Amino acid sequence: MTNTITIPTSIEWHHDHLLILNQQKLPKVTEYIQLRKIDDFYEAILSLKVRGAPAIGITAAYGLALSAQHYSVNKWEDFLQQFKNDKELLASSRPTAVNLFWALERLEKKIDQCISINEAKTLLLHEAVQIHTEDEETCRQIGEYGLEILTPGASVLTICNAGSIATAKYGTALAPFHLAQEKEQYYKVYACETRPVLQGARLTMWELQQSGVDVTLITDSMAAHTISKKEINAIIVGADRIASNGDTANKIGTLSLAIIANHYGIPFYVAAPSTTFDLAINSGGEIPIEERPIEEVIAIEGVNIAPENSEVFNPAFDVTPSSLITAIITEKGIIYPDFNQNIREILAG
Numbered sequence: 390m391t392n393t394i395t396i397p398t399s400i401e402w403h404h405d406h407l408l409i410l411n412q413q414k415l416p417k418v419t420e421y422i423q424l425r426k427i428d429d430f431y432e433a434i435l436s437l438k439v440r441g442a443p444a445i446g447i448t449a450a451y452g453l454a455l456s457a458q459h460y461s462v463n464k465w466e467d468f469l470q471q472f473k474n475d476k477e478l479l480a481s482s483r484p485t486a487v488n489l490f491w492a493l494e495r496l497e498k499k500i501d502q503c504i505s506i507n508e509a510k511t512l513l514l515h516e517a518v519q520i521h522t523e524d525e526e527t528c529r530q531i532g533e534y535g536l537e538i539l540t541p542g543a544s545v546l547t548i549c550n551a552g553s554i555a556t557a558k559y560g561t562a563l564a565p566f567h568l569a570q571e572k573e574q575y576y577k578v579y580a581c582e583t584r585p586v587l588q589g590a591r592l593t594m595w596e597l598q599q600s601g602v603d604v605t606l607i608t609d610s611m612a613a614h615t616i617s618k619k620e621i622n623a624i625i626v627g628a629d630r631i632a633s634n635g636d637t638a639n640k641i642g643t644l645s646l647a648i649i650a651n652h653y654g655i656p657f658y659v660a661a662p663s664t665t666f667d668l669a670i671n672s673g674g675e676i677p678i679e680e681r682p683i684e685e686v687i688a689i690e691g692v693n694i695a696p697e698n699s700e701v702f703n704p705a706f707d708v709t710p711s712s713l714i715t716a717i718i719t720e721k722g723i724i725y726p727d728f729n730q731n732i733r734e735i736l737a738g
């Protein structure tokens with residue numbers, strides 16, 4: 390029996406623009422924006438109108454491919470120079486989510502094989518659509534493996550939004566819960582609000598309510614108490630970059646949850662597509678951690694909650710050491726320690 394439910398998405402390709410759901414405005418306002426020029430794509434990623442590692446990669450791919458359609462050049466070297474300029478602009482939008490760089494490099498590899506500018510333009514658009522289409526199936530598969538590892542009816546805690554609107558569809562950490570709704574299996578999800586930008590309160594609450602998932606909001610500081618009092622069975626989170634030893638960069642606050650999970654002896658799962666692994670780095674210390682504007686910490690929706698002249702440290706991510714991770718759920722299978730060995734084995738599969 391399959392339940393018909395609404396799983397929200399945030400990216401829709403039209404032949405001459407990308408329509409995105411403005412995630413900065415949710416849940417109060419459901420606003421869609423057309424991205425046409427390379428600067429539109431850059432600004433949308435930088436300002437978190439589009440956010441979430443896979444969604445960032447998909448959006449950047451469309452931005453680069455669409456911009457290339459308008460290069461009015463005749464020489465191949467001029468085409469490549471403009472392509473390189475646009476690629477570098479998009480790559481400078483955010484430093485941590487490796488999916489951004491993976492998508493841009495995938496497009497660059499695609500045109501290496503081209504013999505004409507027109508062929509390159511066609512192939513770039515085709516590759517961007519491919520990246521988008523592949524991600525939906527990847528996330529659905531992550532959801533299926535997530536249902537294998539999570540006990541039906543469990544209470545599960547998560548942070549930030551690693552959901553359908555952070556990907557092509559379904560999400561990574563939230564994929565099991567959307568799929569469970571389709572399969573009429575049920576879970577109880579606890580969502581950390583996720584200061585400072587509140588992706589949990591604003592986006593995960595909104596998204597899971599759209600598909601009817603039983604979700605409860607807590608503040609980040611309530612996590613340890615909730616785990617002990619509400620008998621949380623597991624924690625599941627997304628990822629922005631996973632090193633070859635399994636160290637994982639994810640939204641700030643994730644490391645705290647891993648330490649709490651370890652203290653209470655509950656499993657701590659990371660859910661991520663193979664495109665979020667960076668096998669070029671050996672450990673989490675090499676992952677660049679984005680620091681964002683102080684306004685995100687000093688104010689909420691433009692209302693100051695701290696003195697104007699406050700000193701602020703605003704890292705958008707932290708790194709959880711692989712020793713605190715029970716398993717990494719990917720579309721290719723569930724990866725258990727020893728991560729150094731098993732990551733390469735499963736991803737090569």
Ligand SMILES: CSC[C@H]1O[C@H](OP(=O)(O)O)[C@H](O)[C@@H]1O
Pocket residue numbers: 440441442443548549550551552555556560561562588626627628629639640641705
């Ligand atoms: C499947 S989304 C992965 C990841 O991206 C989010 O960060 P942001 O909202 O700053 O783009 C968060 O860390 C999610 O877990």
